[in-house]
Amino acid sequence: MKRNILVVDDEKYIREGLVAALELDGYNGLQAENGEIAWKMVNNQAIDMVITDLRMPDMSGSELLKRIYSTYPTIPVVVLTGHGTIEDAVTAMQNGAVDFLTKPVNLDHLSVLIKRSLAGKDMADKNRELRTELENLKKKSGYTSIIGKSQKVLKLIETIQQIAPSRASVLITGESGVGKELVADAIVNYSDRRDKPFVKVHCAALNANLLESELFGHVKGAFTGAIADKKGRFELADGGTIFLDEIGEIDPSTQIKLLRVLQEREFEKVGGEKTIKTDVRVIAATNRNLEEEIKKGNFRDDLYYRLNVVNLPVPPLRERKEDIFLLATSFLNEFCKENKKNIDGFSNEARSAIAGYDWPGNIRELRNCVESAVVMCRGSQIELGDLPPAVSRASKTDSVEIELGTTMDEAEKRIILGTVAWCKGNKSKAADVLGLGRKTIIRKMQEYEAAP
Ligand SMILES: Nc1ncnc2c1ncn2[C@@H]1O[C@H](COP(=O)(O)OP(=O)(O)OP(=O)(O)O)[C@@H](O)[C@H]1O
Ligand SMILES: [Mg+2]
Structure with missing residues (x-):
C-alpha cells in the first residue's frame, strides 16, 4: 500500500514540486497551504509523514509540529527551511522534528530521509502496539505473571x-x-x-x-x-x-x-x-x-x-515465537527502569535477529539477552550490535528486501551491500558472486559511503 506523505507550504510551486517528486518515488503525496488545513488533514486521515515549511500565515509550521508531536508522536515531521533560518530548524528538531531539509530541496536527500523516517515510524508504531498489548494482558491476568499470547500459552493458562x-x-x-x-x-x-x-x-x-x-x-x-x-x-x-x-x-x-x-x-x-x-x-x-x-x-x-x-x-520458546516480542518488550521495560534508561524498542535488524534465533535457553536466555542489550545500548533503540553475538549472528543475512517502487540505483545498492555482508565483508568473493569486478564493488561502496 502507498504511504501518505503530507507536504505543507504556503508557496504553491514548492508544494507541487515536492508532491510530484514524492509521487515519482512511489508515495501518495498530499498537500496543504497552511498549518490549519494540515492539522485537519492529520486528524482526519492516515498520514504517515509530514514535511512542513516553518513560516506560513495562519498556523505556523512550528505550531503544527508541536500539535502533531504531542498528539501523534510516531508521525515523523521533517521541516523545510530557507537560507538564514537554520536556527529555526534546530529549534524545530528540539521540538520533535526528525530532521530538516534546506530549500532548494535535494531530491536524493529527500528520498533517503523519507525511507529512514518511515522505517522509524514503523518501529515506533510496532513498539507502542506491543506495549499496549502487554498492558492489556497484565490487566486481564490477575493471578499469573506468565506472559504470552500464543495458543500454546493460552491453553497452558x-x-x-x-x-x-x-x-x-x-x-x-x-x-x-x-x-x-x-x-x-x-x-x-x-x-x-x-x-x-x-x-x-x-x-x-x-x-x-x-x-x-x-x-x-x-x-x-x-x-x-x-x-x-x-x-x-x-x-x-x-x-x-x-x-x-x-x-x-x-x-x-x-x-x-x-x-x-x-x-x-x-x-x-x-x-x-x-x-x-x-x-x-x-x-x-x-x-x-x-x-x-x-x-x-x-x-x-x-x-x-x-x-x-x-x-x-x-x-519451548521456539515453538511459540508469537510470544517473543511480547516477552522482550516486557523485559525491556523492566531493565530500562532498573538501569534508568530510555529505550523505545528494537531496530528492524535487531528484531529480525531475535525472531530468527532458536533460543535454546528459552525465556531465561531471552531475558538475559535483553538485559545485556539494555546495558550495551547507547541510543534510543536496541541495535543489532547490542545483542549477544550468538543472537546477532541469527540476523537474516541471506536475503535483501526490495519493495516495488524501489529505484534501480537503490536496488543495486541493497544487493551489493547485502552480498558483501553475506560474504562476511570479503569483497572479492562478493564480486565473484555478483559477476562484477572487485574494483567496481569498491568504487560503489565508496559512493554509498559518500552519499547522505
Ligand atoms: N511466560 C513468561 N512470562 C514472563 N516471564 C517468564 C515466562 N516464562 C519464564 N519467564 C521468566 O524466565 C525466567 C526463567 O523461568 P523459570 O525459572 O520459571 O524457568 P524454569 O523452567 O524453571 O527453568 P529451569 O529448568 O532452568 O529451572 C524467569 O526469570 C521467569 O520469570
Ligand atoms: Mg526452575
Missing part, C-alpha cells in the same frame, strides 16, 4: 486454572528456562491455598542426606550436627503447597519417603519415631525425561505415577 482448585499432584515438565517455576506460582495463585504456606525446595542443590532432613526434618541427635529438633519443609508447608524443583535429581531412599507422603500423607522425621500427618499439595518440576530415567533405573515408576496425576508440559 487455561489448564492451570482448571487444575488449580484440586489437591492433585502436578508434574511440570519442559526444557530449562521455559518458565516451570512461574507455572508452579500460577497454580498456587489460582488455588484456594494461595494464602497458605508455599514452600519451594531445589532438590538438586542438596546431597541425599541433607535433602531428606530438609524435606522431613530431623530430631536432635539423629546425626552429627543435629543439635536440636528441626521441622522439615513438608511440616512447614502444612495446609499449603510444596514445590519440588528438579525432582529428577532425588536419590532412591528419599524417593521412597516421598512416595509414602504422597500415598499416606504421613512421614517421620529423620531419626524420629512419631508419625506426622500432613496436608500438602505437591507440585514437582523437571527438565529430565522421567520415563527415560525409569528405564535406566534412576527413578521409581510408582513415584512417577503418583506425581504425574496432572502433567503440564511447558513448550
